[in-house]
Amino acid sequence: MGKDLGILRxxxxxxxxxxxxxxxxxxxxxxDCSIDDRMKEICICGHEGLRYCFSIQNRYNNxxxxxxxxxxxxxxxxxxxxxxxxxxTQLFHIRTKYYNSEKITIKDFSRKLLQFxxxxxxxxxxxxxxxxxxxxxxxxxxxxxxxxxxxxxQQLKINAIIVxxxxxxxxxxxx
Numbered sequence: 102m103g104k105d106l107g108i109l110r111x112x113x114x115x116x117x118x119x120x121x122x123x124x125x126x127x128x129x130x131x132x133d134c135s136i137d138d139r140m141k142e143i144c145i146c147g148h149e150g151l152r153y154c155f156s157i158q159n160r161y162n163n164x165x166x167x168x169x170x171x172x173x174x175x176x177x178x179x180x181x182x183x184x185x186x187x188x189x190t191q192l193f194h195i196r197t198k199y200y201n202s203e204k205i206t207i208k209d210f211s212r213k214l215l216q217f218x219x220x221x222x223x224x225x226x227x228x229x230x231x232x233x234x235x236x237x238x239x240x241x242x243x244x245x246x247x248x249x250x251x252x253x254x255q256q257l258k259i260n261a262i263i264v265x266x267x268x269x270x271x272x273x274x275x276x
Contacts, residue, residue: 105144105146106176108147109145109146109173109176110122112145112166113125113129116162116164116166117159118162126177126179127179128160129157129177130157130160131155131156132156132157132158132165134154134156134189135153135274136153136193137168142154144168144169144170145167145169146169148173151168151170153171153193154168154170155167155169155186155189156169171186171189171190184213188211188213188214191214192214192217195209195267199271205267207244207245210245215241215242215245219238223267223269224237229258240262241262244259
């Protein structure tokens, strides 16, 4: 990443308000992330074969850099960006399991990913959650924190939430 790191720094500084890397990296937030299954995208640093293609936006001048890979985002050295990269990595793991027709379980989630789903407003109000989407979020969080395996009834509810809330979110990511 030596040569690539220099290109990354130059590009980030060029599109930032600050002329110093240590200050410029504080100006950027992750805007979005997509997955390139064909791995044909090229990072702003020049690295080829990106799978996770992030968009970052400068909060002061609204400049957008795309595509930027997760390795380059981690070069910013910011914990908030590292956590967001981790959330998208988990999300894409679940996406891959879905498209490979593999079973998605509560163990595929984390507290941070469940919080991300809540923040993204993916839980729908329906009669099963008494028209309160927070009930689904709280239930999944409770199941995640539970030390024992879910009962059959709990597993059915987990499956229903995955099918009715999480899978549609994954599907809309593709469009």
